[in-house]
Amino acid sequence: MTEPISPAPISEDDLAAWVDGRLPPGRRAVVEAYLAAHPDVDSRLARYREQDAALAEALRAKLEEPLPARLRVAPMLERRRGRALAELARAAAVVLLVGVSGAAGWFAHRPALDPLQAAGAIAEAAYVTFTPEVRHPVEVRAEDGAHLVQWLSNRLERKVRPPDIASLGWRLMGGRVLPTAGTPAALLMYDDDRGTRLTVYVQPMTIEGEEFRYRRDGEVRTILWSENHLALAVTGRVSREVLLQAAQRVRAEAERNGS
Amino acid sequence: MRDAAALLEPHIPALRRYAFALTRDHNAADDLVQDTLERALRRWSGRGDTMRPWLFAVLHNLFVDGVRARRRRPLHGSLDEHEAGAAVAPGQDGAMISRDVLAQFGALSDEHQAVLLLVAVEGLSYVDVSTVLGIPVGTVMSRLSRAREAFRRLLDGERVGLRRVK
Numbered sequence: 001m002t003e004p005i006s007p008a009p010i011s012e013d014d015l016a017a018w019v020d021g022r023l024p025p026g027r028r029a030v031v032e033a034y035l036a037a038h039p040d041v042d043s044r045l046a047r048y049r050e051q052d053a054a055l056a057e058a059l060r061a062k063l064e065e066p067l068p069a070r071l072r073v074a075p076m077l078e079r080r081r082g083r084a085l086a087e088l089a090r091a092a093a094v095v096l097l098v099g100v101s102g103a104a105g106w107f108a109h110r111p112a113l114d115p116l117q118a119a120g121a122i123a124e125a126a127y128v129t130f131t132p133e134v135r136h137p138v139e140v141r142a143e144d145g146a147h148l149v150q151w152l153s154n155r156l157e158r159k160v161r162p163p164d165i166a167s168l169g170w171r172l173m174g175g176r177v178l179p180t181a182g183t184p185a186a187l188l189m190y191d192d193d194r195g196t197r198l199t200v201y202v203q204p205m206t207i208e209g210e211e212f213r214y215r216r217d218g219e220v221r222t223i224l225w226s227e228n229h230l231a232l233a234v235t236g237r238v239s240r241e242v243l244l245q246a247a248q249r250v251r252a253e254a255e256r257n258g259s
Numbered sequence: 260m261r262d263a264a265a266l267l268e269p270h271i272p273a274l275r276r277y278a279f280a281l282t283r284d285h286n287a288a289d290d291l292v293q294d295t296l297e298r299a300l301r302r303w304s305g306r307g308d309t310m311r312p313w314l315f316a317v318l319h320n321l322f323v324d325g326v327r328a329r330r331r332r333p334l335h336g337s338l339d340e341h342e343a344g345a346a347v348a349p350g351q352d353g354a355m356i357s358r359d360v361l362a363q364f365g366a367l368s369d370e371h372q373a374v375l376l377l378v379a380v381e382g383l384s385y386v387d388v389s390t391v392l393g394i395p396v397g398t399v400m401s402r403l404s405r406a407r408e409a410f411r412r413l414l415d416g417e418r419v420g421l422r423r424v425k
Contacts (some may be wrong), residue, residue, distance in 0.1 A: 077300065
């Protein structure tokens, strides 16, 4: 006795695909023969089709609802274009500020709109002014440590302790007081074995939140940021990486000292 | 990008329907659709054929990620306002009011709801549904079968209940 080669057994997947009308014709015939022989399954699938239709019908009103204004695509595209333009304008304004305050002397006549940028400009100018000094790079030398701390703290009206970045090869030379539009600022100067000089600028400032900036004027690079009502700037004729290391150490020190 | 509006807008009604069926809240649904469209514009790459499953996938993921907490407002308040005077859906004995259908549907698990909506209401192919839900096609099929059976039981239970009251 030989039996005809029987098709693959009917699976639940076949039945689901039959409900959805997604069976290929050959398979559909097989499934329909099966359903003819199994009325219980046939009626179950009929129920599935009914409930699918009922669900679609229950949601039909939603499909036909007019679209609210906020789901129109064209205004969304307009808003996106507007935002992109505003961002561009902001970026251009920052570039402009850096350019203007980077030109020595300008910031003195024209207070920059952004206090942190203004602090960066003073830090940069102070670096350029005082680091070439051979005889008087600082007002108070590091050897007078206690006096330096006392003096700067009095002038800045808050505790100022020079950050220790000796582990990176930067030795404290000393510091000086600088004029600003408000409370005076402090400039701390460091050097390494090759005589390269680096400054840390500290200015008390009412500034909310934390922000980081990077400025560059020729070979002179500055990283500045605000924290805990201080503007801090690290400036040097060094690579960006070296500067960043120093800035990170200064930041960690400042946090440790709470100043 | 210029034809983004022309390519996206035909899909919006179906996206709203899917979002509404998931959230059963008109405002939350439109929030979802708006987020979906904005994300689509941000990541625009002029996707032709795959646009429809892609949009549903974005919406579905937004729903799963964030909106779950906000969903399931009082069901009947929301539906009564919208479905007032809803037509009687075709049913064996005409007792299947669409509101009851949706109420029973809402008792299904999220996974069962999603697969039923995408297959039975939105008419997506099984492959597209597997894209939207991020599961293999085989899982789509088995989940679909279980969802239909669970839905049937819920609706039958409802009907038995109604008969008893009468």
